Amino acid sequence: MIQPLAYIHPEAKIAPNVVIEPFAMIHKDVEIGEGTWIGSHAVINDGARIGKNCQIYPGAVISSTPQDLKFKGEYTLTYIGDNTIIREYATISRGTEEHWKTEIGSDCLIMAYSHVAHDCRIGNNCIIVNNVQMAGHVHMGDWAIIAGSSSVRQFVKIGAHAMVAGGSLVRKDVPPFTKAAREPLCYAGVNSIGLRRRGFTNEQINDIQEVYRYIYLKGFNNSEALEHIEQDLPASSERDLIVNFIRSSERGIIKAPSASHVDSED
Template sequence: MNQPLAYVHPGAKIAKNVVIEPFTTIHNNVVIGEGTWIGSNVTIMEGARIGKNCSIFPGAVISAVPQDKKFNDEETTTEIGDNTTIRECVTINRGTKDRMKTVVGKNCWIMAYCHIAHDCIVGDNCIFSNNSTLAGHINVGDYVILAGMAAIQQYCSIGNHAFVTGGSMVRKDVPPFVKAGREPLSYVGINSIGLRRRGFNVEKIREIQDIYRILYQKNYNNSQAVAIIEAEMQATAERDEILEFIKNSQRGIMKGYFSSN
């Protein structure tokens, strides 16, 4: 860690085997775990809590104050889980009094030029491709993939195992296990490839497909579809996760896609 061309505030708590490259600045009230590598020209500001074995590439800015006019210099944090990679020029802002923290989970891969705004909670094992942007107060589940240049509106939620196609504008909540695409953003099927890769068997994938057929392809409104799913589909962890997501949605879930042909 003894890099004379980097500045590390004496109040920062840095594990002994952290590598800090030249021209990086680490402010006060920062904690960095064992085995983490921090590239050149990174800025890590007050409130950062970075886990073990992370990689942070040049130009990233972690835990800058929120881009929120309501922010009143409250003491908040940015928390990054173990084994997460943050590529070039990513910006992650710390929380406000709403949640007091911004969180990126374990084993995530945040590619170049992504932005994660204040009070976002991102789960584990997520992949955000280049230039993906999260506004404030967003919830992202585990194993979510955002393709390049996806933009998520504030207060939206994205469920576990969802896939959002490149260039998408996400204005509504995206339920678990689905693929989201087109404009306006719509249901375009379940994320069957991702689910297979993560060990979901054929029967489980078919069950999830059947649930979403009721929700999106039978011309029911959401309340009718939920009632039918509860009445006709066997109670499983996946069924209940989907139903809970729909019932708890604050912005409303994205619509189904209906062809004009």
């Protein structure tokens, strides 16, 4: 169902059962999977590769030119996985020669007025809440959530199943399974409620909490903590994901809460 008032370039590749509402604009080098809905006044630019059963709401702009002065018009792409929802006026830039593509996984929710910049990699089942502003080259693991009006600095990594509080300034990497809150942003515990909702057992959650006791509560620096974790705690997929994330962090991870944080909350 393609409305006659929509503009669709004749070379765009539109699968069956795609609905394109009036005044939407679909450019030439675009592919849209079956069952996807494109709302009025949405703009799908060159390089967009949109999966099946997505919803692109009115005013959203997909695969726009990167807001990067180094970009010189090179051929780059934007990938959006199946069943992803992009709400009103969200903007997603395509890649640069650094990575050649921006990637958003399947079953994600990108809420209104959010911006995902060039070369970002967003995993599956992620939620980016209203008005989140994400700079270039950000990596976001599966099931991670960034709450509303947060700003994420370029090259930051947010681990799988992490939860970032609303209004946060994210300058450092946020390890997997954690909650991050306060200003400056710091560790606020394990995201145990989210993990239970996703089927993690109490034993798995307890093991994750024990890992983070070594990192944040025992007085070790990160290198010492990782050595003790690998020596003292049994191997598991969760333990190894945390260890590898911290070991590969280039920006450094968020810190433990300071005494002033604790005092202010008391």
